[in-house]
Amino acid sequence: MPFVRIDALGADRDRLDALGRAVHDAMVETIGFPPDDRFQVLVGHQGAVSTLRYDDYLGVHRDDGVVYIAITLRSGRPPERKKALYRRVAELAQEYAGTEPRNVFVVLTENESVDWSFGHGLAQYAEPTVPADLADPAAPIEPVSSPAEES
């Protein structure tokens, strides 16, 4: 479900790939998303009129390694899981992409089950036949053996 936009500066395709995996693996581990529940838009800004702006808000020093991660997901995740997500994204962004934790910015926006269509013109989460674990965003997290999948 989560719909993710990642915006970074520069033209390194491998870095952008790594950031996408960092965000996805962190969400699988901490929120409990299925490993194949991945929908991402990855954009590196490097052209004449496409860029990012940032400052040192809250005393956090940022530089051109800054990464903006905007995630849309259903409401219902407890604050503890969101905090775990931020921690893990920062860790994996550093591990996978060399991004310093100070440069990792995350913002979440929530909606509801009926606000998603995953193809075939259906609102899968709002259909009577949807599995219970997909219908309940607050369901316990199942252990994930290998979250670091990549296509």
Place this chain on the structure above:
Amino acid sequence: MPFVRIDALGADRDRLDALGRAVHDAMVETIGFPPDDRFQVLVGHQGAVSTLRYDDYLGVHRDDGVVYIAITLRSGRPPERKKALYRRVAELAQEYAGTEPRNVFVVLTENESVDWSFGHGLAQYAEPTVPADLADPAAPIEPVSSPAEES
């Protein structure tokens, strides 16, 4: 009102135009938006560091024909209209752009009347003079004779 972002892979301008029309016509038909209520950002990702990621979540097989459609609109649309919207978007994306319904992904995010400014620095939906049908997102849909307008 709706603010729409459409992200697709590839460099076919006509296809992106067709997807924009598919989404707009579907919204006019199923949600009842006025035909001239169109605000869209259309982006084809084809460069070195701008791309989409996807998997076969929920058993839906996707490929590089995948289209991400993110719509911001006011709260208040009943679930039935949202479901009708998904169905119609999938139909028209196929009819106009040749996109297979399995590749059509839609996510909605809601806000309120005061969260919109349509120019001139005004919050048009929150002004006392706004017409009633614009002020009420749950108002009945008026029949639309020719929704397939294009500028």
Place this chain on the structure above:
Amino acid sequence: MPFVRIDALGADRDRLDALGRAVHDAMVETIGFPPDDRFQVLVGHQGAVSTLRYDDYLGVHRDDGVVYIAITLRSGRPPERKKALYRRVAELAQEYAGTEPRNVFVVLTENESVDWSFGHGLAQYAEPTVPADLADPAAPIEPVSSPAEES
């Protein structure tokens, strides 16, 4: 906190910079954001498959000078401040970038304190040590002596 996306047509880097400053200064003045609380994605659409669509909705005549400004911020700002924001954005977009007020489109999306991470893997607004003025979006606006800062 606010996360801002600005989409415009054309390839003028100075214009995009000016629009970014217009939106930021307007938010500092009317909503009371700290001057260094700036997180922006600025995109000029000029390529083969990246563009904007618009019509004359609500009788407002728009042209290729149209600017889409999408702002994510925490809930709690009173309607009066949002209206003041729209007015000031339109004024400053004209003053800084020559954008006509009719071409300035703004849409807000709200979330909560725990939905933000400003680096270091922390949910700064949801930590017990966060300063009170950062924790309360409805707190009175402090006078800002020089909002027109630029990095």
